Amino acid sequence: MDIQAYIRGFGTRALAASRKLAVLSKKERIAIVQAMADELVAQHDAIVAANQLDVADAQAAGMAPALVDRLTLTEKRFQAMVDGVRTVAKLTDPVGRVMKRIRRPNGLRIEKIRVPLGVIAIIFESRPNVTADVASLCVKTANAVILRGGKEALRSNLAIAQALKAGGVSKGMPEDAVQLIDITDHAAVKELVQLTGLVDVVIPRGGERLVRAVVENARIPVLKHYKGVCHVYVEATADLSKAITVLDNAKCQRPSACNAAETLLVDRSIAKKFLPKVGKWAKKAGVELRGDEETCAILPGIAKATDADWEEEYLSLILSVRVVDGIDQAIDHINTYGTHHSDAILSGDIFVVQRFMNEVDSAAVYANASTRFTDGGEFGMGAEMGISTDKFHARGPMGLEELTSYKWLVYGEGHIRS
Amino acid sequence: MDIQAYIRGFGTRALAASRKLAVLSKKERIAIVQAMADELVAQHDAIVAANQLDVADAQAAGMAPALVDRLTLTEKRFQAMVDGVRTVAKLTDPVGRVMKRIRRPNGLRIEKIRVPLGVIAIIFESRPNVTADVASLCVKTANAVILRGGKEALRSNLAIAQALKAGGVSKGMPEDAVQLIDITDHAAVKELVQLTGLVDVVIPRGGERLVRAVVENARIPVLKHYKGVCHVYVEATADLSKAITVLDNAKCQRPSACNAAETLLVDRSIAKKFLPKVGKWAKKAGVELRGDEETCAILPGIAKATDADWEEEYLSLILSVRVVDGIDQAIDHINTYGTHHSDAILSGDIFVVQRFMNEVDSAAVYANASTRFTDGGEFGMGAEMGISTDKFHARGPMGLEELTSYKWLVYGEGHIRS
Numbered sequence: 001m002d003i004q005a006y007i008r009g010f011g012t013r014a015l016a017a018s019r020k021l022a023v024l025s026k027k028e029r030i031a032i033v034q035a036m037a038d039e040l041v042a043q044h045d046a047i048v049a050a051n052q053l054d055v056a057d058a059q060a061a062g063m064a065p066a067l068v069d070r071l072t073l074t075e076k077r078f079q080a081m082v083d084g085v086r087t088v089a090k091l092t093d094p095v096g097r098v099m100k101r102i103r104r105p106n107g108l109r110i111e112k113i114r115v116p117l118g119v120i121a122i123i124f125e126s127r128p129n130v131t132a133d134v135a136s137l138c139v140k141t142a143n144a145v146i147l148r149g150g151k152e153a154l155r156s157n158l159a160i161a162q163a164l165k166a167g168g169v170s171k172g173m174p175e176d177a178v179q180l181i182d183i184t185d186h187a188a189v190k191e192l193v194q195l196t197g198l199v200d201v202v203i204p205r206g207g208e209r210l211v212r213a214v215v216e217n218a219r220i221p222v223l224k225h226y227k228g229v230c231h232v233y234v235e236a237t238a239d240l241s242k243a244i245t246v247l248d249n250a251k252c253q254r255p256s257a258c259n260a261a262e263t264l265l266v267d268r269s270i271a272k273k274f275l276p277k278v279g280k281w282a283k284k285a286g287v288e289l290r291g292d293e294e295t296c297a298i299l300p301g302i303a304k305a306t307d308a309d310w311e312e313e314y315l316s317l318i319l320s321v322r323v324v325d326g327i328d329q330a331i332d333h334i335n336t337y338g339t340h341h342s343d344a345i346l347s348g349d350i351f352v353v354q355r356f357m358n359e360v361d362s363a364a365v366y367a368n369a370s371t372r373f374t375d376g377g378e379f380g381m382g383a384e385m386g387i388s389t390d391k392f393h394a395r396g397p398m399g400l401e402e403l404t405s406y407k408w409l410v411y412g413e414g415h416i417r418s
Numbered sequence: 419m420d421i422q423a424y425i426r427g428f429g430t431r432a433l434a435a436s437r438k439l440a441v442l443s444k445k446e447r448i449a450i451v452q453a454m455a456d457e458l459v460a461q462h463d464a465i466v467a468a469n470q471l472d473v474a475d476a477q478a479a480g481m482a483p484a485l486v487d488r489l490t491l492t493e494k495r496f497q498a499m500v501d502g503v504r505t506v507a508k509l510t511d512p513v514g515r516v517m518k519r520i521r522r523p524n525g526l527r528i529e530k531i532r533v534p535l536g537v538i539a540i541i542f543e544s545r546p547n548v549t550a551d552v553a554s555l556c557v558k559t560a561n562a563v564i565l566r567g568g569k570e571a572l573r574s575n576l577a578i579a580q581a582l583k584a585g586g587v588s589k590g591m592p593e594d595a596v597q598l599i600d601i602t603d604h605a606a607v608k609e610l611v612q613l614t615g616l617v618d619v620v621i622p623r624g625g626e627r628l629v630r631a632v633v634e635n636a637r638i639p640v641l642k643h644y645k646g647v648c649h650v651y652v653e654a655t656a657d658l659s660k661a662i663t664v665l666d667n668a669k670c671q672r673p674s675a676c677n678a679a680e681t682l683l684v685d686r687s688i689a690k691k692f693l694p695k696v697g698k699w700a701k702k703a704g705v706e707l708r709g710d711e712e713t714c715a716i717l718p719g720i721a722k723a724t725d726a727d728w729e730e731e732y733l734s735l736i737l738s739v740r741v742v743d744g745i746d747q748a749i750d751h752i753n754t755y756g757t758h759h760s761d762a763i764l765s766g767d768i769f770v771v772q773r774f775m776n777e778v779d780s781a782a783v784y785a786n787a788s789t790r791f792t793d794g795g796e797f798g799m800g801a802e803m804g805i806s807t808d809k810f811h812a813r814g815p816m817g818l819e820e821l822t823s824y825k826w827l828v829y830g831e832g833h834i835r836s
Contacts, residue, residue: 019753023777102798108787110797117809118779200809219633221810242832249834335437357827359441361536369526369830378835379528379826380520391535391618391823392639393811405809408797409775412787414660416667417796
């Protein structure tokens, strides 16, 4: 099989479909996304049956229970997937919005308007509901999408994509607006991310290894985050009981999330007072602490942090702890060891807070709130395509607006440049 | 010499400088850019002397006169360079602007604010004034910049960069905010565009070959256009005498510009009437026409266009001409053979114009105006870093706003996620 030609075919078809999508009205696209949800419901049995085959194979192959769980489409998850698509149908559509109007001295009228990006490629792992989330967000914004899921979920993803397509097409969606790559060969990804001129952006959603492989091979723009090493900095003037509450939420509410905290920074002036509270909380919450020298002196018996700890995304109930000598060292630590994702200060001093907000170079910077809020839903975007720690095009949670570009429309009356 | 380590040094220093730049006030940055202009004037003699050495070497090496001219810093060009920097100092600064304010139902206050991109790398050819343009735009927006110019202009660029630096530093600019790469080895570019985590974006400004080489090697985002194959489409209802005026401007006002027209599309219903006027104009203007079969039948004696002509950026007084059977074929031709840069329709029919504006997938789409207006200055941006035909981050002329990213500031009172 000629994989290069095969994958190029996906790109060519997607581009053609994106042109057709671009001329549909908002109303037509709403009807398409609603029909996608209806057809998921109509094909419930076929989708669940396909998923059960994937799950059975995964179990037989000895996949870890946590991963099997992620793969499994329970009734509750199926319903959530359908509800998600219905929510996307209702979201405010940014396409066509006028971002700027300029009238030039020579009389030219210029409009900057939002347009679809065109063709979006998504590379993701395991959870089959991503297929429905992503396809509905893309089509809602008049983008064609090429999906590439994990091979362990291939039958589930194919069944879901098939339903989305059938639903969409029944309301006038071009057939190739939603395409799922149906071969599991690794070379397919490499070809996909090199489709210059056909695919406008690739979004890898998965572990750091997957993201790095995409960046390494891509010749088209990539929207991504590698990992989230997020910090909670407890400054001298913090409300210490609130600090424990926020820390607990940032670390424990969902430790596997990219916006969960991995490192606690504590001002020296309050370390002796605050760290024993942290020790007590950690014991109760089942959190393993790894401290720098000063922390270990105050909390004897905890593990010593190595340099590698400051850059580690544990994704589990482990927290590194460092004593800092104030706002400067805290900012420096975060900008040096962090991943520019989500970082929080707890402080009662408005000037210190302002410095932290200005100088911490992260997608989301928090004052007296948990880092766990970095999420499209929590920011009021309704749904998200993922989170970016890049500074390019989109930063932080990516909703519908982040799936658009713009173009300049210039109206004259025979104007020429002098 | 360890080129990798040497170039990495530029990145590390630039990142540190960008952190310092980010905390300067707008007022401080204005003073810095003004001092840059003053110091260019103060070092006029040294800069011109360095340029004369570059020019003499280029002539001795047999460089084409047009390229030698591009390299030469005449008194007029020197003054224009200084004026350009003074203009940049006065432009409205987007950094810190609140783009969105959100109050969430749980009481969280969210602000989306413009921040600098961080570190910008520019790779450019020949014209030494680019050093001053680019450095002033970057520092104005609190970005650190790493410049890599053509080797034939190295002494000129070094002298200009040295003046910019001295001027800036005198007003508190961190020294490494402006750095020019002082080795001419090709490997330097390759290393520069792979500085993930240090450089936020690279902007190649030059011929298609340079741009392709950068994209091929880059592991960081690239803002670019490869080339501009721009179209003028004369629709059935166009004012034919205005059409000639606009066509003349689009083709001849500066044929070497990326927004100059390369292809004329003419509706079949007016071809017999309009093409003879085109033939007459072309003869007078010294433009070589290359037509499709129908065009050649109407204008016997002109060259026949081959398939390659539709994708050719002539950058000279050559124009390909095709007869189309209406708006659909015109749009299809432009989206297929064009480069998504700047394309114009001449028409008196508002509905046809609207279809063209919506469906032509280009950075700038024109109705009854010359494509030559695609330019930061003409769009009222004051100055530009270049033009993007990507749909990612920036599309069309790139001014100050396009040199910024954003971050999310989230203010709570001990908020946690439930």
